[in-house]
Amino acid sequence: MADLRINLAGIKSPNPFWLASAPPTNSGYQVQRAFEAGWGGAVWKTLGDPILNTSSRFAAISFNGQRVAGFNNIELITDRPLDVNLKEIYETKKKFPNHAIVASLMVEPKQEKWHEIVKRVEDVGVDGLELNFGCPHGMAERGMGSASGQVPALVEKQTLWVKEVAKTPVIVKLTPNITDITATAEAACNGGADAISMINTINSLMGVDLDTWNTIPHVAGKGAHGGYCGPAVKPIALNMVAECARHSQINVPISGIGGISNWRDAVEFMLMGATGVQICTAAMHHGFRIVEDMIEGLNHYLDGKGIAAVSDIIGKSVPKYSDWGNLDLNYNIVAKINTDVCINCNKCYIACEDTSHQCIEMLSDASGKNYLRVWEEDCVGCNLCAIVCPVDGAIEMIEVPNEMPPMTWNERQAVINAVITSKVDTTK
Amino acid sequence: MTEHQQFLAERDKIDFFIQKGFRIQSVNEHLDGATVEFVHPNGDVTEVLLISNANARKYFSSLLIKQNPIGK
Structure with a gap:
């Protein structure tokens, strides 16, 4: 105890x-x-x-x-x-x-x-x-x-x-x-x-x-x-x-x-x-x-x-709680639909198509059975599909490795402002 | 063109100049995105790109930080 x-x-x-x-x-x-x-x-x-x-x-x-x-x-x-x-x-x-x-x-x-x-x-x-x-x-x-x-x-x-x-x-x-x-x-x-x-x-x-x-x-x-x-x-x-x-x-x-x-x-x-x-x-x-x-x-x-x-x-x-300007802009997550668990209710498809980034597609397999697929390249990781999904475990948000290093808005603006005010030394 | 295809197209344009040895000389952000000016190290050639895609704007920003790690 x-x-x-x-x-x-x-x-x-x-x-x-x-x-x-x-x-x-x-x-x-x-x-x-x-x-x-x-x-x-x-x-x-x-x-x-x-x-x-x-x-x-x-x-x-x-x-x-x-x-x-x-x-x-x-x-x-x-x-x-x-x-x-x-x-x-x-x-x-x-x-x-x-x-x-x-x-x-x-x-x-x-x-x-x-x-x-x-x-x-x-x-x-x-x-x-x-x-x-x-x-x-x-x-x-x-x-x-x-x-x-x-x-x-x-x-x-x-x-x-x-x-x-x-x-x-x-x-x-x-x-x-x-x-x-x-x-x-x-x-x-x-x-x-x-x-x-x-x-x-x-x-x-x-x-x-x-x-x-x-x-x-x-x-x-x-x-x-x-x-x-x-x-x-x-x-x-x-x-x-x-x-x-x-x-x-x-x-x-x-x-x-x-x-x-x-x-x-x-x-x-x-x-x-x-x-x-x-x-x-x-x-x-x-x-x-x-x-x-x-x-x-x-x-x-x-x-x-x-x-x-x-x-x-x-x-x-x-x-772990900070200002938005300190969040990593290069951190990426995408939705992954577990078709074994998904009940094809299409809530995620409708939410994404109507109100988010149009990256979920309805497809049919060889037997004519419908399934949903995420176009990961266009998924912005907003979480909306996972939020509206009524079935636990049907949609996971997974991290995607990014080849670019972490970059916050504050860091980005600091370097851009430096470029604007003094011009970066291009000979480095 | 999807957002991702637009990103790939703009990233390729950025990479084209970076691979030729250009460096980012200036960035002007405005309502249509960002105008990025590249300059060659010998100083006599400059190129300008309008970058409008959000991920492409993250991309050149990351390159700029890599190029000049100000604030790190």
Whole structure:
């Protein structure tokens, strides 16, 4: 059994699976049940001035039979008084001293407001704080959440105010509703953040009812944008984690969030630089006990690879992530159709002929049986045929040796620019 | 003509000059591809090719890097 413990900026937990700040961490009852199920940590549903919620709060997209491919909510932060939450945090920490309890916080961007809540929350023994600069709906209209998180100067200033009084590690949770998340991540670091977490939810409108013309969800016939999460956002979140992980000025641990639904997703986030992960939608879809599969799967994966501790995989894929300009233009792959496995559905042929590079041909053998063939010389290795193929193993993408040495766009432009500006010495 | 045949045709034109000892003197990239100027080492003969195929543009670029490994 591998060692699954993590230490995120001094916050220790028995495994990397934390519940994210959201409905599953609304109360002591829920967090204690989650810990009993095996979750290593929980970020308590955001504390602040208790709010008022609407009825009808969630919506989900099911896609081709997959329920909850994407999930949306218009629920705000806690609607319970702070002292009620603090009492339950204290009791939960007492029962589960080795599990991580992090308090998510959101107040108006005023120094005294931050000082007050930090002191009150730390008094009950939380292991850390997470500043919610990401919630995109409702609270943002009041200048909090993503309204703060979209302005690097506000992120830095509020982080500084928290750090003036905080005794526990401070995680800054970032909004994805911004062009370049590294700008706000860097601002958090400049403010003294001990760690960053990402992503919060993405601005979304889930749909419009074709009969009533109401938004989905709607509240008495009116809708407002919500926050999108779930499996559909994972690639967006993973990129943002990776961009921060490889950024030279962002040197704090990362807590990865966004569509993580199983141990495989968790491993991907950790390979791309996350020290641990936070999960919400998968727990809301399947219940707390999904963490059992996550722990078991992660253990098997690490044992199978001979890795003693999960912390050993953190960031191992980060050096493999770069800018497009550093990719090798002379690297070639082509599609190879395995005619023994192919069912001749022609999906690949149609995809290639209509929307790609017209390099798959339908032929007939001597017995009149149809088969598909790739013209490798014209195949650009786009992967589309393999993506649309419904049969595993029917199409492989294989590497083709190139007689030319590796050449990136950046290298190419450097030499061409040198030629343009100074003319290459032709006598060499 | 397929993309690959176009590549072979343009690569052959590039190779023709390279095999005769020409070197790439300048590259001008524009909307129609790249205009590549070749010059013979004795300096008195220059030739110009319009290279439009994407793989052919990779090809002459690789030759240019091989010829002058700037930035490597």
